[in-house]
Amino acid sequence: MIETHGLSKEFVDGKRGKVAAVQSVTLSATPGRILGLLGRNGAGKSTFLRMLSTVIKPTAGSAKVNGFDIVTQSEQVRASIGFMSTSTALYGRLTPVEVLEYFGALYGIPQPELKNRVEYVMKRFGIESYADGLCDKLSTGQKQRVNIARTILHDPPVLFFDEPTSGLDVVMSQDVMEFVEEVKTQGKTVVYCTHIMSEVERLCDEVAVIHDGIVCDFGMVSALKERHQSNSLEQAFLKIVGYQRGVSLK
Amino acid sequence: MNAILAVFKKEVRDILRDKRSRSAMVVGPFFSVFLMFALFGIIGASVKKAATTTIHVVGKPQGKIDEAIVNAMKKGEIKVEEVATVEAGEKLIKDGKARLVLDFGTGLEQNLAAGKGSTLKALFDPGEQKAQIALSVIETVIGKVNDGVLEQLLTKNNLDKSLVRPISVERVKVKVGETSTAEVLVQLIPYLIIIWAFYGGMSIASDIVSGEKERQTLETLLISPTSRLNICLGKLLALAAACSVATLSAFIALIAGTKLPLPGMERLLEGGLQVSATGALVMLLVLLPTIALFASMLLAVSAFAKNTREAQTYLAQASFVVVLPAVFSQVIGLTDAGSARWVSFVPVLNSANALRQALLGKYDGVGIAITIVLGIVLSAAALVYAIRTFNKEEVLTRI
Structure with missing residues (x-):
C-alpha cells in the first residue's frame, strides 16, 4: 500500500533558482494493482519514485509505503521495496551470484535463507547457466534478468519500476512486462513509471498523468479516454498535457 | 556490522579483479621502489667510478x-x-x-x-x-x-x-638511537611508505563512489535498507586495505632491494636495515592513523565528485598535500626541523618524521603522541565530511 499527501520536491539550481520537480502529489496505490505514472521525460516521475524509495527527501507533504513513513521510517521503507530501472547497472566485475549475495546481505537476509533465495531467483529467471560469469560479459537481456532477480530477492511487498523497458528490444520488453503482470497476481503493490502508452494500457489499473511535476489527471485508462473524448490513451495524454499541433510544449 | 563487512568484501573483490587497482596496489609500489633502489645503486657505482x-x-x-x-x-x-x-x-x-x-x-x-x-x-x-x-x-x-x-x-x-697540522679533529661517534640504519634508507623509507600509502588508494578512490555514480549502481545501493554510514565504513575499510597493501608492497620491495646483489648496493646500504621491536611498534602506531587519514580523504573526494574524471582531477590536486610534506621529509634530517616540535603538528610530515626517528631508534614520546592524536582527529574529520557528503541528496542528484 502506498499513500502520498501533497508530496512535493523542490531543487535549488544555481542558475534557475528554485525548481519545483514534484508539486503536491496526492495518490494511492493498493496491493494487487498497478499504478501507472505517465509523463514526458523530465515530468517528475523519477523524482516522485526517488522520494518514495527514500533516497531523496520531500520538501513538503508526506507519504507512507507499506505503512511506513518515508521520512521517519526510511530504513523500513527501503526494506519493503524493490526498485528496478533499465538505467540501473550491475557490478561488472562481480558474477550474478555475487551480486545477488551482496544485495541479500545488504537486505539483511540471514545466510541459510539467502542461499535458498538466490537459488530460487536464479532458477526462476534462468540465470544458472551464466551465474558464474562476470556481469560485464553478459548480454543486455541477461543483465536485465539479473536485475529483476535482484529486485525481488528479498520478496518485497512493494515494487517500483522506472521505465524498465527503455532501451530493450521487443522480446526483452515482453519478458519484463510478463514479470510485472506476475508480481501483480502475487498481490504486490506496483508503481510503473513510463512514457510508453501501450505498456500503460496493457499493465496499469490506474494511471496518473504527471506534467511539470503536477498530477494533471488520474483514473483508469478507459476513464481517461472517456473524460478527454479520445480514441486512444495517446490522444488523451496529449490533450491532458495541452499539446497543440505545431506549438511546442514548454 | 554484517552490512559493513558485506560492503568491504564486495569492494575488495571488485578491487582484486581490476588490473588497474592491482597494479596501483602491488605492481606499482613494488617495481617503482625496486627500480629506485637499482637506480640509486647504479648512480652510486658510477660516482665511485668517477x-x-x-x-x-x-x-x-x-x-x-x-x-x-x-x-x-x-x-x-x-x-x-x-x-x-x-x-x-x-x-x-x-x-x-x-x-x-x-x-x-x-x-x-x-x-x-x-x-x-x-x-x-x-x-x-x-x-x-x-x-x-x-x-x-x-x-x-x-x-x-x-x-x-x-x-x-x-x-x-x-x-x-x-x-x-697543529690542530686536528678526531671524530667520535656517539650512539644516540638504539639501532643504526643506512642513511639512504632512513631518508627513503618514510618517504616511500607515505607516498605509497596514499597512491595505493588513489586509483581505487576515483572508482569507489564516483565510479558507482557514473556506472549507475549507487542508486540501487542507496535503496537497500543498509544505512549510508555502514556503506561509507565498508568502503573506507576497503580503501584503507588498499593503502596498507600498497605500503606493504613498497616495504617488501625495499627489503628485496637490500637483499639482492644490485650494483652499488653494498656501499649504499652500509649499516643495513635494523628496526627494533619498539621501532616497529611506533611505526605501526604512526602508520595506522596516517592510512586512516588518507582513506577518509580519498573517500570524501570520491563522494563529492560527480564522476570518475572529476574525482581524478581533485585527487591529483589532493596528492600535492601528501607529496610536498613527504618530499620535505627526505631532507628534514639535514635541517634543525628534524627535532623541532612544530613538525609534530604538520600532517603527513609529522608521520614521515616519526617513521624516520623510529628507524633511527629515537623516540620522542610527545611528538609521537601528537602525531597519532592529530592523525586520528583529522581522519575522523575527513570521515565525518565523507559521511555527510554521502548523506546528502546531491550524492545522487549532482551528476
Missing part, C-alpha cells in the same frame, strides 16, 4: 716533487696521462676529451730549495661538473704532498712533524 678519473699532465715530471705528486695521484686511483703542451691540453678540454690538465711549470724544485712556494696550474672547464670533482680530487692530492713536504722541513729543523 673517482677513478683521468687527469692529464703537461710533459714528463722533471723533479722529485713532480714525481711525488704524480705518484700520489696514481695511489689515489687517478689515471695519469701525458699531454705535450698546455695548448694541446686546452684543446683536449674543449673537445671534451680531458677533464683537467695539470701544468707543473718550471722551477718547482728550485723554488722549494730556496724556501719559496710555487703554483701549479690546473686547467678545466668550469661548466663541467666532472671537472669540478677532478679539481677537488687533485687539490686533496696536492694537500697530501704539501703535508709530506712540510713534514720533511719540520724534521730537518728538529721540530715535531705533527705541527704540519
